[in-house]
Amino acid sequence: MNENVIETRDLTVYYGKHRGIKDVNLTVRKGETFGFLGPNGAGKTTTQRVLLDVIRPTSGSATIFGLDCREHGVKLRKHVGYLPGELALYTNMKADQFFEMYEYLRGDNGTKGYWRELARRLDLDTSRKIGNYSRGNKQKVGVVAAFMSRPELLVLDEPTGGLDPLVQQTVMEMVREVKKEGKTVFFSSHILPEVQAVCDRVGIIRDGQLVATERVEDLFAQRLNRLTMIFETMPPPGAFDQSGVTETGRTGQSVSLEVTGNLAKVMTKAAAFGINDIETQNLSLEEIFLAYYGRGNGGANHV
Amino acid sequence: MFRLLLQELKFRRGAIIGWSIGLSMLPSIYVGLYPSFESQLEGFQEILDLPIYQAMGMSFGTFEDWVASTVLSLIPVILSIYAVLDGTGTLAGEEDDGRLEMVVTLPVPRWQIVTVKAIGHGLGLFIILLVAGLASAGVFLSIQDQIIAEIDINSADIILTLLSAWPVVFALGMVSIFLGTFTPRRRIASIIGTVIVLVSYFAGNLAGQVESVENLRYLSLFTYYNATATAFSEGQQAGDVAVLVSVILAAFTLAVVFFNRRNITVGAWPWQRATVS
Numbered sequence: 001m002n003e004n005v006i007e008t009r010d011l012t013v014y015y016g017k018h019r020g021i022k023d024v025n026l027t028v029r030k031g032e033t034f035g036f037l038g039p040n041g042a043g044k045t046t047t048q049r050v051l052l053d054v055i056r057p058t059s060g061s062a063t064i065f066g067l068d069c070r071e072h073g074v075k076l077r078k079h080v081g082y083l084p085g086e087l088a089l090y091t092n093m094k095a096d097q098f099f100e101m102y103e104y105l106r107g108d109n110g111t112k113g114y115w116r117e118l119a120r121r122l123d124l125d126t127s128r129k130i131g132n133y134s135r136g137n138k139q140k141v142g143v144v145a146a147f148m149s150r151p152e153l154l155v156l157d158e159p160t161g162g163l164d165p166l167v168q169q170t171v172m173e174m175v176r177e178v179k180k181e182g183k184t185v186f187f188s189s190h191i192l193p194e195v196q197a198v199c200d201r202v203g204i205i206r207d208g209q210l211v212a213t214e215r216v217e218d219l220f221a222q223r224l225n226r227l228t229m230i231f232e233t234m235p236p237p238g239a240f241d242q243s244g245v246t247e248t249g250r251t252g253q254s255v256s257l258e259v260t261g262n263l264a265k266v267m268t269k270a271a272a273f274g275i276n277d278i279e280t281q282n283l284s285l286e287e288i289f290l291a292y293y294g295r296g297n298g299g300a301n302h303v
Numbered sequence: 304m305f306r307l308l309l310q311e312l313k314f315r316r317g318a319i320i321g322w323s324i325g326l327s328m329l330p331s332i333y334v335g336l337y338p339s340f341e342s343q344l345e346g347f348q349e350i351l352d353l354p355i356y357q358a359m360g361m362s363f364g365t366f367e368d369w370v371a372s373t374v375l376s377l378i379p380v381i382l383s384i385y386a387v388l389d390g391t392g393t394l395a396g397e398e399d400d401g402r403l404e405m406v407v408t409l410p411v412p413r414w415q416i417v418t419v420k421a422i423g424h425g426l427g428l429f430i431i432l433l434v435a436g437l438a439s440a441g442v443f444l445s446i447q448d449q450i451i452a453e454i455d456i457n458s459a460d461i462i463l464t465l466l467s468a469w470p471v472v473f474a475l476g477m478v479s480i481f482l483g484t485f486t487p488r489r490r491i492a493s494i495i496g497t498v499i500v501l502v503s504y505f506a507g508n509l510a511g512q513v514e515s516v517e518n519l520r521y522l523s524l525f526t527y528y529n530a531t532a533t534a535f536s537e538g539q540q541a542g543d544v545a546v547l548v549s550v551i552l553a554a555f556t557l558a559v560v561f562f563n564r565r566n567i568t569v570g571a572w573p574w575q576r577a578t579v580s
Binding site for chain 1: 306307310313314317400401402404405407408409410411412564566567568569571575576
């Protein structure tokens with residue numbers, strides 16, 4: 001049995017002359033929670049839309065459960081729950097009518113009425129018209145719609161966007177639960193703790209190209225820190241040259257460094273120049289990626 | 304499928320009710336006013352003898368002529384506006400505002416989506432015409448005794464003749480649905496659809512005035528709809544209905560083909576689909 005739930009080979013999408021994604025080679029394994037990261041316009045949504053057969057690739061292939069996403073789209077989508085990033089709903093329907101319709105269209109797979117449990121959990125009043133909902137409640141409708149058929153694969157584009165922190169936690173719990181059930185989740189997010197909390201692996205896409213994929217624990221094991229220190233005496237250029245330390249800038253009496261691993265090696269040297277102030281910065285997963293992979297100097301698939 | 308269809312009608316409920324009421328008023332007023340104007344209509348006949356009105360088949364000679372010239376000729380043109388609005392709002396409008404993405408990612412083939420929406424659109428048009436027909440028939444029954452001239456039609460004839468406008472308005476609506484699957488945006492589809500309606504109506508009538516371009520009237524869909532008093536007695540010509548049904552089927556087929564190939568959410572012409580060199 002093919003253990004890769006999602007597999008893309010040289011997947012390329014052009015919008016006319018404009019690049020959407022280019023030569024994306026990606027695999028997401030069964031039971032894995034895969035975080036898909038990248039700045040706006042990088043190609044995250046395009047990739048997800050190709051998987052759901054919303055748009056068709058210019059070249060390359062995309063498969064889910066080993067079947068071509070276009071040729072077997074209808075069959076595949078019975079087993080895929082999807083939450084679009086730009087969620088738009090039929091505003092003149094009540095939420096319960098929407099879920100009943102959605103349930104009917106997805107076909108009976110033994111999950112009839114499960115949406116009620118999910119709605120209760122997310123504290124969503126389904127008797128109201130969707131048009132009267134706040135953005136957060138609309139997002140809850142999208143989340144319930146994605147989870148309600150207990151699909152084998154969940155494709156979620158920014159699932160917690162617009163939700164308050166408590167509901168965000170609930171949604172992440174739901175992701176963890178489906179993961180425990182052995183189901184696969186492919187989701188994009190900008191929120192580092194989310195990705196860190198639930199993802200097994202992450203992939204970063206930039207300018208339409210998959211820069212790298214990496215296990216989350218391996219990335220954080222890098223312990224990358226960004227420091228800015230203000231000195232009494234400015235250290236000469238190259239003062240911090242050593243393995244795992246990169247000088248990223250210097251202005252006036254300050255020097256900025258990116259340090260991988262233990263900070264002691266830097267602090268010992270810095271102390272010799274008299275440290276007036278020190279500022280540390282938490283790096284986003286994307287920044288760790290960019291630092292780790294040399295800011296776009298070629299892609300790498302580590303796992 | 305049936306449940307989806309009901310949903311499509313629910314989506315249109317407000318528009319159907321509004322257009323039904325609005326469109327019922329027009330025939331009701333014209334039919335209702337006939338007894339008051341009956342004696343004065345002969346004076347208008349001279350104006351209606353002008354070639355342009357003759358070409359449009361307008362006459363006030365009898366009650367049937369009056370109803371045909373006012374109601375039968377206007378209803379399809381007015382309802383065509385709704386057909387274009389709703390036709391381009393279906394699929395194209397839903398794609399523009401993002402709702403279609405949730406639909407096409409369900410395990411439903413795209414041809415089924417087009418089919419259900421086309422049937423929903425067609426049913427909506429039928430219901431509006433039926434309500435307008437019923438309202439007209441009701442008014443006719445209430446004023447029937449006040450009409451001096453001999454009348455050869457009954458209320459059922461009025462309803463059936465108004466319903467006979469359905470093929471022409473549905474054809475224009477189906478063309479609009481197809482335009483929505485072909486053009487990048489609903490706005491462009493609406494503009495093209497409106498131009499088709501206007502050119503069809505005016506050019507169709509004007510072409511009948513100039514012998515050298517007379518054959519151009521066959522390009523107008525309104526040519527295939529009999530809006531004269533003979534429609535009450537003879538109904539629509541089978542050949543004309545066949546042409547309109549052919550247009551409906553052709554537009555539906557094209558809509559299925561182009562919607563099936565369409566990159567939803569992208570908003571591009573079919574020829575803008577990129578290929579890798």
